[in-house]
Amino acid sequence: SQPLPFPPIKQKKYSYTNATTGQSIDYYEIEVKPYEQQVYPGLKKAQLIGYDGTSPGPTFMMERGREAVVRFINHSPNDFSVHLHGSYSRTAFDGWAEDVTKQNQYKDYYYPNKQSARTLWYHDHAIHHTAENAYFGQAGFYILHDAAEDQLNLPAGNYDVPLALASKQYKSDGTLFSPASETDSLFGDVIHVNGQPWPYFKVEPRKYRLRFLDSSISRQFKLYFQDPAGKTVPFHVIASDAGLLSSPVSTTNLEIAMAERWEIVIDFSAYSGKNVTLRNNRDVQKDEDYNSTDKVMRFVVGTAVTSQQGNAALRSSFRTVPLPPAKAGVDRSFRFERSGGEWTVNGVTFADVKNRILATPKRGMVEVWDLINNSGGWSHPVHIHLIDMEIVSRTRGKRSVLPYEKGALKDVVLLGTGETVRVRARFAPYDGVYMFHCHNLIHEDHDMMAAFNVTSLSN
Ligand code: C2O
Ligand code: CU
Known part of the structure; x- marks a missing residue:
């Protein structure tokens, strides 16, 4: 590699x-x-x-x-x-x-x-x-x-590493298979990190901040780290789409769907001179065509630590996350469905120009939205432009709100199979028409996208 x-x-x-x-x-x-x-x-x-x-x-x-x-x-x-x-x-x-x-x-x-x-x-x-x-x-x-985050002494510089995951499919001649004619999904069997299939990265035996982005068009991941003995390496989730959590959340795996960003701190100090492998156990066992999608990349841990910057124990508290205030009731609900070969939101596609503005929140007001997945076996990472949202609940499916999702601010939330996710957000700071849509980009293109119009209170 x-x-x-x-x-x-x-x-x-x-x-x-x-x-x-x-x-x-x-x-x-x-x-x-x-x-x-x-x-x-x-x-x-x-x-x-x-x-x-x-x-x-x-x-x-x-x-x-x-x-x-x-x-x-x-x-x-x-x-x-x-x-x-x-x-x-x-x-x-x-x-x-x-x-x-x-x-x-x-x-x-x-x-x-x-x-x-x-x-x-x-x-x-x-x-x-x-x-x-x-x-x-x-x-x-x-x-x-920003200055507030800089003061927390998190791993910085070479110890702060952005990792863009993506999954692609190649033709037998080495060129990339195009998703242009797909209407459901393109999962792909070649896992890329920062553009390179299954790379390795040389690290020091110390703490690192890793910024994960799932930039795939259709593939979700459930990430975990494995040591040479096959044991799972625990880590801390420190930030979501909209920045730091209130405090680090310890976990052994991380679910990440398209367009989500999750940041973690992992400590390689116990693995001096060894390898730690980043692996995936979501959507991997079902199909032999995808038999290498359980691997993501390898961390090759050296023996020398050249700087102690950001290598101390994590603080127990990072910041007060500016969550929208609680409010009763549900202001709007949106069904993510499939009808007649198209993907729809409340029965509308983005091509339906006359009907695609589905909501008119007042600027500065907090609203509660129910995002309902009524599309059978499909899941949809829903992105709402402009705002940061808190996930209030996740019901009807197998999962509830994940430990690191609690109290986090997000701009994408995964509606797993059959799930209803309730979110709360303040519609600010600007007026105007913004999009919201599924971030499976093939669903988005086919046309699971709608809009909302933020209007001033005086209108
Ligand atoms: Cu990341 Cu409307 O998109
Ligand atoms: Cu979708």
Whole structure:
């Protein structure tokens, strides 16, 4: 296997002064362009299209309070729309599916960076082509730091490692099989981390912060770490989609669905000179075509620790998570279903332009939504743009709210088979029409996506 690659850190071109706020704005440029990747030696190269010609795209390292403008330039044949997933962006910069940028055009996206520290990611959101564009490479990390988190002395720098998981399928000639004509799912049997199938990563025998993102178009994972004796290695979950939990949650496995981000701290100090394997036991045993999907990557633990930064015991408390206040009742409910070959939300597809705005929450108000999975054996990770939500309950299925989901703020929540998930969120800070949808990108493209319109109280 090959070493774990790291996407380059994106450098700003220059800064200028925002004439309205007087604050400095950092300006970046990204080119969406074709590139090639040799995955199978001796076979053809895979033809990909990525941000700056890499996948994952370059990583943005952002500081809370520094606004940014990113110019995305289209040097690819396909239309794109860019969504910064996890940001409360204004509607014009949120990657609305129909707001596409064509070949040889560009669009400037403004990002406020006013939220607290969290792991975001940017990815394509073009109408009916999101699965294909994200799968062929248009996805990258966007990490927001802040002073409050920096003071917690968590593992930083080389000990803070973003890991984008993805699952893909190749043809026998070495090129990538396209999801473009799929209507259900593309699970894929080749597990990639940061673009490389089943890589290894050399670590020191000490604590690491790992930022997991499931950037797959359809595959979910249940991750666990295994030592050479076959024993499971425990770790702490420290953060969710919207940043730090209130305190670390000890566990031996981590469920992660498409678009979710979960961050953990794991201590390799007991494994000096040994290997620790990251494995998956979700959706692996059912089909011989997928018999290597129980492996993800390998950590090769060295014998020397070169820095003690962030290597002390974790604090017992990280922060007060700004959860929305409790309220009685359910304001709205949404059924995620399948009807006549299409995937629907309350019977509507995104193509149903007249009916697709399913909710009009008032800006600043807290609402409780029931997300109901009525689609038989399918599960759906549901993403609501703009807001951070608390998971109130999970019922009707086999699972309840997971230990690390309790008291966490999320922007995606998995509706497992038959489940109803109740969430609570404050609809703020902006007015406007935002999307919510299934993040199985094939379901999203076929057309399990709707919208809500946040309106001012005075309207
Ligand atoms: Cu990560 Cu609407 O998308
Ligand atoms: Cu779905």
